[in-house]
Amino acid sequence: MSQSKIAxxxxxxxxxxxxxxxxxxxxxxxxxxxxxxxATFDKKVSRTVRSGTITSNRPGERIYEDLRLPxxxxxxxxxxxxxxxxxxxxxxxxxxPQGIITAYRPAAPAPExxxxxxxxxxx
Numbered sequence: 001m002s003q004s005k006i007a008x009x010x011x012x013x014x015x016x017x018x019x020x021x022x023x024x025x026x027x028x029x030x031x032x033x034x035x036x037x038x039a040t041f042d043k044k045v046s047r048t049v050r051s052g053t054i055t056s057n058r059p060g061e062r063i064y065e066d067l068r069l070p071x072x073x074x075x076x077x078x079x080x081x082x083x084x085x086x087x088x089x090x091x092x093x094x095x096x097p098q099g100i101i102t103a104y105r106p107a108a109p110a111p112e113x114x115x116x117x118x119x120x121x122x123x
Contacts, residue, residue: 018099
């Protein structure tokens with residue numbers, strides 16, 4: 001299977017974000033090699049692309065994040081992250097756009113200090 005073949009298409013409004021077959025370093029094969037791919041993971045990618053916050057949008061990198069408000073709500077915690085390349089693949093410009101490079105759940109943040117732990121769930 002060619003690295004450029006589209007394995008899945010995700011949508012953000014009228015825009016499309018492709019998950020290509022890729023290699024062990026990016027795309028679908030990368031996710032499978034790391035044991036991340038299953039139906040639940042697919043849904044997380046879809047939700048994050050569709051309604052996540054774009055936290056980086058520069059040439060060669062667009063990052064979508066599903067951000068959650070921790071308690072107290074003075075900072076944000078990344079629940080899920082999708083890293084994409086919205087321009088052609090450098091090694092093969094015919095792969096345009098490259099699409100999803102990787103997706104993952106970032107490591108859990110450090111526990112809140114005891115004084116902050118009394119916040120209601122879901123705040």
